[in-house]
Amino acid sequence: MLDTIELVKPDLDEGKLDIEEFEYRSEVKPTWCPGCGDFGILNATFTAMKQKHLNPKDTVCVSGIGCSSRFPFFVNTYGFHTLHGRTMPVATGIKMANPDLTVLAFGGDGDGFAIGGGHFIHAARRNLNITYVIMDNSVYGLTKGQTSPTSRLGYVTKTSPAGSVDEPLNPLVLALACGATFVARGFSGRPKEVSELIIQGLEHKGFAFIDVFSPCPTFNKVNTFKYYKEEVTALPIDHDVTNKLKAIEQASSPKIVYTGVFYKAAESHSYEEHVLSQRPAVQTDANTLLGKLFAKYS
Numbered sequence: 001m002l003d004t005i006e007l008v009k010p011d012l013d014e015g016k017l018d019i020e021e022f023e024y025r026s027e028v029k030p031t032w033c034p035g036c037g038d039f040g041i042l043n044a045t046f047t048a049m050k051q052k053h054l055n056p057k058d059t060v061c062v063s064g065i066g067c068s069s070r071f072p073f074f075v076n077t078y079g080f081h082t083l084h085g086r087t088m089p090v091a092t093g094i095k096m097a098n099p100d101l102t103v104l105a106f107g108g109d110g111d112g113f114a115i116g117g118g119h120f121i122h123a124a125r126r127n128l129n130i131t132y133v134i135m136d137n138s139v140y141g142l143t144k145g146q147t148s149p150t151s152r153l154g155y156v157t158k159t160s161p162a163g164s165v166d167e168p169l170n171p172l173v174l175a176l177a178c179g180a181t182f183v184a185r186g187f188s189g190r191p192k193e194v195s196e197l198i199i200q201g202l203e204h205k206g207f208a209f210i211d212v213f214s215p216c217p218t219f220n221k222v223n224t225f226k227y228y229k230e231e232v233t234a235l236p237i238d239h240d241v242t243n244k245l246k247a248i249e250q251a252s253s254p255k256i257v258y259t260g261v262f263y264k265a266a267e268s269h270s271y272e273e274h275v276l277s278q279r280p281a282v283q284t285d286a287n288t289l290l291g292k293l294f295a296k297y298s
């Protein structure tokens with residue numbers, strides 16, 4: 001473990017900014033298809049934002065490209081709808097430029113694990129202090145239904161008419177292997193549970209990754225609401241969230257699809273803390289952005 005300074009995470013409850021849930025909703029109406037799972041995640045996010053008294057002027061929602069990545073348009077905070085797969089680099093830049101901001105990232109399994117897969121790995125291992133919600137529908141929705149990295153083996157689409165020959169990746173095991181310090185899974189059909197996971201992610205200091213099953217009724221006729229309702233089960237009450245090996249085991253269970261918090265590191269120092277702790281070792285020009293940042297936090 002590196003010697004590092006301790007950045008005090010602002011106590012979000014302290015400001016007691018009493019904003020009603022509907023005030024987090026922007027004037028832009030969601031453009032998702034009726035019945036899309038992404039609605040449940042949007043509503044769960046509003047609930048979490050209210051419960052944590054997030055101040056819209058100190059909050060940024062970042063996304064890539066995809067149906068799910070339209071998310072920032074629908075939320076009354078700052079937002080950044082970036083390039084496909086570049087959610088993590090932009091979120092990193094925002095957080096490093098102003099560590100006081102609460103940064104939430106949203107996007108699809110294609111955006112996060114295919115084109116953005118490399119960035120996901122490094123954001124997780126750096127332990128950036130952000131909350132990343134993947135709206136996982138196991139398909140490319142926006143481009144009309146191709147396979148994604150979480151599509152199951154044999155999944156039939158117009159571009160894989162004989163069935164996908166790729167093994168799906170396991171987002172939770174990937175995140176755990178890459179060093180994410182908070183790893184959870186939810187289902188958009190249970191928005192209350194999702195909002196609780198987002199609240200815990202916001203409270204965690206470090207990279208909080210939440211994979212949420214979010215059915216796409218238009219293009220994915222396999223991973224439906226009905227399918228998940230029958231498949232998902234809450235993690236056992238006695239699950240030890242500090243046991244990473246157990247988390248990997250539960251996340252890769254071939255029989256049971258668990259939801260809940262799989263892992264939360266007992267100790268977690270964020271990327272910002274490490275970078276800022278190196279301040280004396282870095283020659284800074286007070287006029288550069290880095291210099292100003294160091295001046296602000298010295």
Ligand SMILES: Cc1ncc(C[n+]2csc(CCOP(=O)(O)OP(=O)(O)O)c2C)c(N)n1
Nearest residue numbers: 065066067068084108109110111140141142
């Ligand atoms: C560089 C680049 N490559 C490909 C695309 C086309 N494209 C747009 S969204 C998308 C995938 C969307 O799937 P996902 O991220 O899972 O989000 P969803 O639409 O399912 O919510 C692709 C391949 C693009 N916009 N930019």
Ligand code: SF4
Nearest residue numbers: 032033036067141216
């Ligand atoms: S295509 Fe699928 S993911 Fe996209 S908005 Fe429609 S239901 Fe949602």
